[in-house]
Amino acid sequence: MKTVTLYTLSTCPWCHKAKKFFTDRHVPFSDTDFDLADQATQAKILKELDAAGATGFPYAKIGDKVIVGYQPDAYAKALSS
Amino acid sequence: METESRKKALQYFFEKIVAPLGFKFTPDAELKDFLLEQEVVLEKKHGIPYCPCQPLRNERARDMRIVCPCIPYNRPYFDSIKRCWCGLFVHQDVTDPDSLPQLPPGDVHS
16 A cells, blocks of 8 residues: 655645545545644655645645645545556 | 634625635635634734645745735736635636635646
8 A cells, every 4th residue: 555645734624625535545644734743844844845846735645646735536546556 | 802703804804805806705605614714723823814725934925925815926826726725715706616626736746
């Protein structure tokens, strides 16, 4: 099974939907709420987002694929590819 | 100030700002209520109702560009998806916000 990592915001409804997508499908994932993280973690996440040219949250890493925004079709495709 | 009354106040002010820009509140009442509540949470925490879906960078110039309603700072991007990042505002002709992407589909990287 591919490793799934999510960067999210606790205030963002799209991030809640992304977590629900993986939870509903019983796909294990690790998740960090950017806004609740410490400064060092925030800096690390921002560096990663900027390097990927990401414009917002949720930020999902599925295997070697990065998907920005809540995109259930892209999540499903990345999980099955 | 109580959360509910502040939500109403933000709604009142925002409506006057976004209408001349060609936007309106999302017709999704549940989403609108949730997002306004998150903005009140952010306002209580930071003193400013920032976008609930964008990261605060502690860089004033960048952070001011995500103060709600941030349409004027991100207009071309929002026009391309007919909504703002969090979805609180949509183009005035939008009746089905669920049909709109959160971000352009091109934001998939490998």
